[in-house]
Amino acid sequence: MEKNQQKQEFLAETSEMKNTKNNDDCSVQQQQRFVWPWVGLVANIPTEVEPSGRRVGKSGSTLRDEFTMKGFNPTRVQPIWDFKGHSGFALVEFAKDFEGFESAMNFERSFNLDRHGKRDWEKGHRLRDNKLYGWVAREDDYNRSDTVGKNVKKKRDLKSISQIVEEDERKMVHLVENMSQTIEKKKQSKQELEQKVDETSRFLESLELHNVLLNKNYQEGFQKMQMKMEELYQQVLDGHEKSLAELEAKREKLDERARLIEQRAIINEEEMEKSRLEREMNQKAMCEQNEANEEAMKLAEKHQASSSLKEKEKLHKRIMEMEAKLNETQELELEIEKLKGTTNVMKHMVGSDGDKDIVEKIAKTQIQLDAQETALHEKMMTLARKERATNDEYQDVLKEMIQVWNANEELMKQEKIRVKRMGQLNPAPFLPAVMKKHKVTQSKAENKAMKLCSVWEANIGDVQWTPFRVDESDGTPKRVVDENDEKLRTLKNQYGEEVYNEVVRTKLEIEEHNASGSYVILELWNYEENRKATMEEATDVMLKIRSKLAAMKNKRKRLEV
Structure with missing residues (x-):
């Protein structure tokens, strides 16, 4: 501006010089x-x-x-x-x-x-x-x-005042044209930026509404699911308690019956043993009776032959003895019949209707328990499907939120919730470790560090390499480094503690967040508390960024007005 003013003053002075008496001299000076x-x-x-x-x-x-x-x-x-x-x-x-x-x-x-x-x-x-x-x-x-x-x-060059003025005017015109074009481009860029900001703001608003609705639906569905699970568990518990009470009562009855039957079985065995002994004795008595009869026939024949009084007396005494044995045998047979009657009564009691009702009730209770277990399994499968669908929807929302974070990285870089690449190896500690070990120049050290970092990125991505073991010494299972792992031990000996710690940290991060894939994934991370961010925390940050974008938009509108 000052240069333009000076040039205008100079031109004014030259124009005044033309109107003076020294018009010719001024014209000569301009030329x-x-x-x-x-x-x-x-x-x-x-x-x-x-x-x-x-x-x-x-x-x-x-x-x-x-x-x-x-x-x-x-x-x-x-x-x-x-x-x-x-x-x-x-x-x-x-x-x-x-x-x-x-x-x-x-x-x-x-x-x-x-x-x-x-x-x-x-x-x-x-x-x-x-x-x-x-x-x-x-x-x-x-x-x-x-x-x-x-x-x-x-x-240097030779120029007249008029040439310099004309050249400055040309430069000024060219500068004005360039400035005009630049202003137009800036305006166009500004309009495009405003359009992007409006689109981002609308997207954030829709995403915010979607997140609110999703969160609301999730909370409602989760509460309903919890209520249904509690009701279902309560029903199952009540049914089990009732069934257990019935089974306990029936078990006590059956135990009592078993004790009675066991006692009766013991008595029955004793009676059967006694009956067996009596039958053997009866059989022995019958054999002796037959022998006695034969002997009596022989004595009768002998008596008829000898007709001796002494022989008659012996025969009478012998008959009396045999009759006594016969009476004893009859008593044994009566006892056997009594034992048979007792045995039939016991058989009748074992096959009574009472035992059949108990068996039927037990079978019916078992059928009811099987039906309840089947219904419970079907409900659990339904809840599992709903949980998978909810998790899929949650993952889709998480991907959209990560895209928004990456698109507004400048606004997000001061927030505690930012995108983190889980399982990405940090190459920073490799360069000083390589320089310390190999004593080479900066460029060679950078190449060696890059190659070493690539090798360990491949090792970290190898699902077959698991340099950890499970430690349960304090009662809680946790993953710790296996000190006998040959790769880690060699790395620590050659390149030091910092490189070793970075490799262990990255591999542990992969194991915890993507063990099946073993590749880098994106997560919304709470850098202030060093943990995975919750959906509520991420939503709060997005609302805050949307407010900033809206404030920037309103400020631009006020400046334009």
């Missing part, structure tokens, strides 16, 4: 060609001859300070040297803009007023004193063939 960038010449600089024969004079910085004190504001003063040394001339450089031109013209006017300008130098007035002579370099200075002219030509 004059100056050396550009603006440069002045200083002549008659005092020099001295050193013993070596080389001329020396004032330095450029000293002359620059002197001219600055006078208000000419030169950017640099450069003495001109030739083969003899200091030539007594110096170039005074000014700024390229019109403010620099004004300073150059003031520089020239100052020397002209002191009668130490270019004309005075050319007329020979320099012979009168040792003061400096100065003027602004023009076409004749530019075309000089001496050392002064060569130094004036370096990186």
Whole structure:
């Protein structure tokens, strides 16, 4: 803006010069060609001859300070040297803009007023004193063939005021056009950005509503499922308690019956053993009866033959003995019949209706228990299907939320809930470990570290490699590092503790979050508490980011108004 104002003031001054009496001189001055960038010449600089024969004079910085004190504001003063040394001339450089031109013209006017300008130098007035002579370099200075002219030509050109003005106008027009195009592109980019922000805001609003509805449905479904599970468990528990009570009562009855039957069986065995002994005795008695009968027949025959009284008495005594044995045998047979009756009664009791009812009730109870177990299994399968469907929907929402996080990474980077790549190996500790071990240059160490990191990424992704064991020493099973694992032990010995800890951390992360796949997965992670973020925490952060986007949008609208 200041440059444009200076140029406009300069053009105004030149237009006023055209309306004055010196109209012709002003026109000539506008057509004059100056050396550009603006440069002045200083002549008659005092020099001295050193013993070596080389001329020396004032330095450029000293002359620059002197001219600055006078208000000419030169950017640099450069003495001109030739083969003899200091030539007594110096170039005074000014700024390229019109403010620099004004300073150059003031520089020239100052020397002209002191009668130490270019004309005075050319007329020979320099012979009168040792003061400096100065003027602004023009076409004749530019075309000089001496050392002064060569130094004036370096990186400079001849231009008139009108040419410089026209060139500045062209540059200004080009700059305005470029600025206009840039502004249009910025406007277009701004509109596209606003459109993206609006789309993101609408998406976040819909996602927020979807999350609210999903969370509500999940909570309601979870509560209903819990209520149904509690009712079902209560029904099953009640049924089991009732069945157990019935079975316990029946078991007690059956135990009582078993004890009675066992007692009766013991008695029955004793009776059967007694009956067996009686039958054997009866059989023995019958054999003895037969023998006695035979013996009696023999005695009768003998009695008839001998007709002896003594023999008759012996025979009578023998008959009396045999009759006594016969009575005893009859009593044994009566006892056997009684035992048979008792045995039939016992058989009748064992086959009674009471035992059949108990058996039927037990069978019926078992059927009811089987039916309840079948119904419970079907309900559990239904709940499992619902849980899988809910989990699938949850995973879809989680993927969408991760996409939103990645799309708004700049807004999310200060939040405690951010996306984490689970199971990704950090290459940072590998480079210093490689440099410490191999003592190589930075570039070679970087290549070795990159290769080493790639090798361990492949090892971590190998599902067959499991360098952990389960420790249950404190009663709780937990996964710990297997100290006998050859790979980890070699890595720790060769590259140190930090690389070893990073590999163990990454492998453990893979085992815990994606053991079946063994590849890197994305998770929403609570970096403040170092755990997996909950759906409620992620939703709160998304609501916060949506508020920021809405505030940014409202601020832009206010600025546009």
